[in-house]
Amino acid sequence: MKLSTKGRYGLRAVVELAARQDEGPVSLSSIAAEQNVSEAYLEQLMRSLKNAGIVGTARGKTGGYLLKKKPEELSVGEVLRALEGSTAIADCVGTAEASVCENACTCSARPLFLTLQNRIDAVLDATTIRDLTEDYMEQKRRIEHAKSLS
Amino acid sequence: MKLSTKGRYGLRAVVELAARQDEGPVSLSSIAAEQNVSEAYLEQLMRSLKNAGIVGTARGKTGGYLLKKKPEELSVGEVLRALEGSTAIADCVGTAEASVCENACTCSARPLFLTLQNRIDAVLDATTIRDLTEDYMEQKRRIEHAKSLS
């Protein structure tokens, strides 16, 4: 049931973009440095986000990435689905009709999976990037404050 | 975020044991046949369940497995944790203190992961094996009924 690094890194990158929204395009290298992640790997994740229409890009010398949606209108679920492909806990409760297992109609666990999936999606779709960003910036401020005291 | 076959197969096996509780020890082969799963593989899963104290075993010729707990007192969460090791969505919100990532205190996603994990566990711990078993037997009856009509 674990989230992969794609989900974790990508989500944090989106939050960082949200936190730096008024800077104009944010370069890959600066995000990678802040998050302590390989630039080449993060670039792949940003591409997924771009293809999903979540981030936009500005090319050229002073280019970079920027959020295409308002943080308060972008749900965590949307971001994770773009990064991981799906948030489904089992194939038989995913959106893709293709991969329904043949035992579906007698599977004792399927009702469980369905309700579980619904609850998970409810949380993911109710939480927005703005929510995360606020927590993040709050935390950053606290750390800066603690440093200035020492 | 997907559940592995361990979780899925094992959970279904437990439900089957619950449904056949008054039969005495249920042999591995009969469970495997019903679930259409490899016997050797399922045996490993049963071992995990046994080590967790969820099922008991009777050895010898008429031996087999049986539920050690009442279905209404056995939560899905307990079963899944025995099978998968953990239901944690990320290492930093797992029970093991060991594997906390070093960025934990600045990670923008950690508050999300914590609430998400709580909600998931709430569902898993609130749902009992008895709940699943009832659905399962209901479904079985419907299928038998449909067959008898054709």
Add this chain to the structure above:
DNA sequence: TAAAACCCTACCGATTTACTCGTATTTAGT
């Protein structure tokens, strides 16, 4: 026009998944 960005595809080592196999042990019935 060169530097700095984005774009794309292939590959790769390590780990995990999803099993299999062989052997040992236990026990009910004959």
Add this chain to the structure above:
DNA sequence: ACTAAATACGAGTAAATCGGTAGGGTTTTA
């Protein structure tokens, strides 16, 4: 006592996935 049927246990393994790297582009703009 013997045997057939069942669990017990540990090792091994092929395939898939994860978590990246590498290195080639193309496009834009200071």
